[in-house]
């Protein structure tokens with residue numbers, strides 16, 4: 001990587017700038033990745049990164065080899081959500097490629113967060129530098145063989161997500177659009193749909209996060225932001241509605257602790273909803289995963305104890 005601020009560990013030596021003469025191309029780097037899914041949202045704070053991380057964990061629980069590219073350069077949160085703080089990327093000096101960090105269930109992760117000197121450092125780059133950093137990530141990371149790579153795009157439809165989506169558009173399998181069911185958010189979702197269409201990224205579907213909250217004491221469900229708006233919007237736009245994920249304090253607690261809630265609280269409703277979304281995406285993309293042996297991992301079992309389903 002050419003920018004001074006971008007440092008990686010070179011064979012364990014922290015802080016040494018990586019050489020710029022890197023050999024892979026974007027196409028090479030992603031060649032062995034079967035499904036490339038961009039996760040986007042029209043506005044910040046709707047849980048896009050949480051959904052990205054949960055889909056990654058869900059795919060891994062289904063036996064897929066998974067990677068996550070945290071392209072949310074200005075607010076990278078994937079490492080935190082996967083308990084990968086204080087982790088660095090490594091450069092394979094011989095092959096001149098970046099080796100992703102490895103999180104729970106073997107999920108490979110590359111994030112700008114690994115390259116910042118501290119958690120509180122703000123990235124203040126303009127679009128061109130951001131594009132360069134993401135291009136470096138896309139071209140120089142050795143993802144190896146992956147069934148699914150999830151790309152957490154920056155929120156909105158401005159300069160940063162546009163630059164990244166443009167760079168990726170010819171490579172993408174599709175996009176997943178995340179929203180909350182408020183009227184305001186749904187108006188903004190229309191922009192994401194338009195954005196994806198203009199960039200010719202096929203839209204896999206819409207996920208409604210924080211759809212509702214069920215009070216543990218009364219069992220009563222409250223639709224805090226609104227009801228059914230995501231599904232309605234999907235219908236109007238002729239898109240697949242992938243599902244809704246409830247709000248649950250155990251999710252934020254697990255997120256803050258850096259433990260995927262799917263692993264910590266596998267039997268809560270939100271976990272079932274996420275796995276339903278995962279299964280819909282897998283069903284829709286089964287042609288890309290052909291040859292992949294489908295596994296079902298019981299959430300009550302530890303990873304590795306799963307049984308193959310033929």
Ligand SMILES: Nc1ncnc2c1ncn2[C@@H]1O[C@H](COP(=O)(O)OP(=O)(O)OP(=O)(O)O)[C@@H](O)[C@H]1O
Pocket residue numbers: 041043044045046047048049050051072075077154155209210245246247248249251252255256
């Ligand atoms: N279903 C949920 N239940 C409880 N908490 C949630 C849920 N979804 C997300 N959160 C919490 O909401 C906050 C925002 O989530 P997240 O960082 O994923 O949003 P984002 O859309 O990626 O934000 P930005 O786009 O601004 O980076 C986090 O603290 C996360 O733990």
